[in-house]
Amino acid sequence: MIIEKIRVPSPSRKIHLFEVTYKSSGFNVIGLMAEPINQTGLPGLLYLRGGIKTVGMVRSQRIIQWASEGFVVFAPYYRGNRGGEGREDFCGDDRFDAINGFDLLEQHPSVACEKGIHVVGFSRGGIMALWTGLYRPQTKTVTSWNGITDMVLTYEERIDLRKMMKRVIGGTPWKYPDRYEARTPLKHLSSFSPKLLLIHGEKDQHVSSEHVYQLLDSIPEAKQHQVETWLFPEYEHHFPATAQATILKKAASWMQKKSRS
Secondary structure (H helix, E strand, C coil): CEEEEEEECCCCCCEEEEEEEEEECCEEEEEEEEEECCCCCECEEEEECCCECCECCCCHHHHHHHHCCCCEEEEECCCCCCCCCCCCCCCCCCHHHHHHHHHHHHCCCCECCCCCEEEEEECHHHHHHHHHHHHCCCCCEEEEECCCCCHHHHHHHCHHHHHHHHHHHCCCCCCCHHHHHCCCCHHHHHHCCCEEEEEEECCCCCCCCHHHHHHHHHCCHHHHHHEEEEEECCCCCCCCHHHHHHHHHHHHHHHHHHHHC
């Protein structure tokens, strides 16, 4: 699946960074990969960014943070970005950039099959992460960090995004409800297999905590035991750096514990 793999500067002496070009639905798509040096038998982690185009682009420091916890990390830029082919369509067909990124990690020589792949989605990446967990039921855990879960709710809340959403999706949710429903995974969670962690700042004005409650209401009672929720009343969309680093370490530990259970 890998077309090209180019070493890029890394801020960590213990982790190599690469820009990877891979195939996704016939397009050459690019992403950032972090590999702990001289380590094998690791779990994989697929990191799904938020935003669209240059807004919310993958940051090497965030990928290094996760790799430092003992993961091989891959973070797609999504189609059409940084020289990649195609065009983002906000969790339409571009969800396959995440799913094919998952497959790429499964084939990585440093990733141990028994430790599997974890998926983390931030903001818009949260809904991409849920879809990945549905398409790839072997996913060990899915973490949605201040993540979108409902596209109609996003359109209602984010007046500043409506123009973009109408352009990319093709209209409003009232005119084309099927297009928004096709991007929203909530009705499909009865078949969701991975353990699920929801991390959310209750002061988030970009993705309200209502997205968490919508998801919790959509999880069948028989699967409630698979879900853990960490709500932070004091935090907004971007957590303070110190708190973010502490919570990330705690989340990484939760993932590794769930992999063994």
